[in-house]
Amino acid sequence: MHTIGALALHAGTKVQTIRYYEEIGLMPAPERSAGGQRRYGEAARDRLAFIRHARQLGFPLEAVRELLGLADTPDRSCADVDAMRTPESAAALARAARVLPGGNTRSSLWAAPYPLSITGGAGCRITDADGHSYVDFLGEFTAGIFGHTCAALEQALTAAHRGGFGLSSHTPYETELAGELAARFPSIELLRFANSGTEANVMALAAARLVTGRDRIVVFAGGYHGGVLTFGQGNAPVNLPLDFAILPYNDPQAAAREFAASGDSIAAVLVEPMQGAGGCTVGTPAFLQALRELCDGSGALLIFDEVQTARMAPGGAQELLGITPDMTTLGKIFGGGLAFGAFGGRKAAMERFDPAHADPIPHAGTFNNNRLTMAAGLEAVRHHLTPAALAALYARGEAFRAALNDLFADHGGAFHVTGMGSVMNIHGTGPDAAIRRDRLRLLQFRMMERGFYFAARGLIALSFPLGEAETGGFLDALDAVLAAGRARPET
Numbered sequence: 001m002h003t004i005g006a007l008a009l010h011a012g013t014k015v016q017t018i019r020y021y022e023e024i025g026l027m028p029a030p031e032r033s034a035g036g037q038r039r040y041g042e043a044a045r046d047r048l049a050f051i052r053h054a055r056q057l058g059f060p061l062e063a064v065r066e067l068l069g070l071a072d073t074p075d076r077s078c079a080d081v082d083a084m085r086t087p088e089s090a091a092a093l094a095r096a097a098r099v100l101p102g103g104n105t106r107s108s109l110w111a112a113p114y115p116l117s118i119t120g121g122a123g124c125r126i127t128d129a130d131g132h133s134y135v136d137f138l139g140e141f142t143a144g145i146f147g148h149t150c151a152a153l154e155q156a157l158t159a160a161h162r163g164g165f166g167l168s169s170h171t172p173y174e175t176e177l178a179g180e181l182a183a184r185f186p187s188i189e190l191l192r193f194a195n196s197g198t199e200a201n202v203m204a205l206a207a208a209r210l211v212t213g214r215d216r217i218v219v220f221a222g223g224y225h226g227g228v229l230t231f232g233q234g235n236a237p238v239n240l241p242l243d244f245a246i247l248p249y250n251d252p253q254a255a256a257r258e259f260a261a262s263g264d265s266i267a268a269v270l271v272e273p274m275q276g277a278g279g280c281t282v283g284t285p286a287f288l289q290a291l292r293e294l295c296d297g298s299g300a301l302l303i304f305d306e307v308q309t310a311r312m313a314p315g316g317a318q319e320l321l322g323i324t325p326d327m328t329t330l331g332k333i334f335g336g337g338l339a340f341g342a343f344g345g346r347k348a349a350m351e352r353f354d355p356a357h358a359d360p361i362p363h364a365g366t367f368n369n370n371r372l373t374m375a376a377g378l379e380a381v382r383h384h385l386t387p388a389a390l391a392a393l394y395a396r397g398e399a400f401r402a403a404l405n406d407l408f409a410d411h412g413g414a415f416h417v418t419g420m421g422s423v424m425n426i427h428g429t430g431p432d433a434a435i436r437r438d439r440l441r442l443l444q445f446r447m448m449e450r451g452f453y454f455a456a457r458g459l460i461a462l463s464f465p466l467g468e469a470e471t472g473g474f475l476d477a478l479d480a481v482l483a484a485g486r487a488r489p490e491t
């Protein structure tokens with residue numbers, strides 16, 4: 001137990017601040033000791049630390065209330081809102097909200113009380129609407145592997161633009177890019193381009209259903225394959241109305257049971273070798289190999305969603321694992337910074353997309369072979385996503401994740417990091433999900449204050465321009481934040 005004296009240390013004004021927070025409902029009322037002295041428990045002390053830091057970072061009281069899950073308490077304090085650190089981001093969101101619901105057009109960017117509005121970037125740095133500069137450790141949720149500016153990609157885009165875009169026809173770029181990708185991925189003999197990872201997965205599932213003549217699709221809890229294929233919290237209401245079996249990830253026995261019960265009706269198993277949005281949960285080789293064998297035994301198609309994991313090696317995670325799926329879906333990095341998707345696989349499955357096939361599967365899309373995307377993708381694959389560059393980035397990520405975990409452990413283990421290579425996720429440690437989430441958000445605020453940016457949900461994706469100076473700077477800043485001693489594990 002800590003007395004209010006211990007909390008307030010030497011400053012009398014802190015006592016007033018705490019009383020004020022009590023009055024407006026942010027702090028629980030103190031207990032009274034036998035002598036009538038005010039006493040606060042450990043939880044109250046933690047909450048005070050949270051409130052004060054959120055306030056120092058410029059969050060107004062109503063935002064702090066929301067962060068603490070107290071949004072409905074009567075607000076007697078909003079008049080008191082003082083200077084915020086990021087008022088222009090708040091104002092930008094308010095302006096956007098007039099024409100975009102909640103000011104948002106991409107749900108994953110939202111984080112209470114409001115996300116930063118980023119106005120520009122160069123290399124591995126970004127600048128927010130208030131002029132604060134950050135080293136970007138989020139890397140556009142893994143798509144931004146090239147950083148925010150890249151002279152060679154700019155030249156490739158300019159050349160394609162000068163040569164004419166939207167040519168209403170086949171163009172040479174798509175053949176060359178398809179050739180590069182087919183040469184890299186063991187599972188891809190033929191492929192088709194799309195405009196996003198979501199679309200690639202939607203089309204891969206359509207292909208699997210039409211080729212096998214079956215309807216059931218096995219996916220995994222925590223999986224994310226796009227806006228209409230989201231399994232973070234069961235079968236999202238926005239998902240495609242397909243016959244999904246949602247199984248636990250990394251559980252070969254559960255998969256075996258599903259195949260024993262319904263193997264004849266399973267068209268495909270759609271799986272990420274590492275669940276990216278699911279917190280960078282790495283699939284075990286035994287689990288992924290078991291899926292390979294179950295599909296072989298039943299005639300279902302095994303589809304690896306490598307939209308995030310393709311960066312792990314020239315042939316993606318499947319190359320590292322030595323497991324060859326029947327189909328692979330790609331996205332993000334292969335568009336050289338532009339919207340991109342692709343799905344491919346064995347000839348037997350993909351040849352149905354040949355328009356001259358006796359029973360063709362149609363797949364239209366105005367921008368499927370967009371010349372700008374194809375040109376940027378080709379430049380990216382040939383000159384940037386080289387085997388040496390990917391291996392170096394993978395190694396940098398492995399070392400960085402290990403250093404982060406060591407640092408968190410040294411500071412009491414309030415957080416830990418999971419992931420593979422250059423993609424990883426910080427997690428709060430402890431039994432209470434709400435506290436874990438708030439602590440992680442607070443850690444993010446503190447790191448933003450020191451000029452380092454990563455996702456509110458803890459995602460970090462390294463990019464080529466992020467070097468040792470930046471990862472070292474991140475570790476030093478994190479050390480200072482943790483040493484401040486307030487982000488302790490749950491008690």
Ligand SMILES: Cc1ncc(COP(=O)(O)O)c(C=O)c1O
Nearest residue numbers: 196197198224225226276307331
């Ligand atoms: C594993 C995975 N699959 C599919 C997608 C969807 O890709 P897109 O956002 O390009 O539609 C994502 C996006 O984050 C992803 O991480």
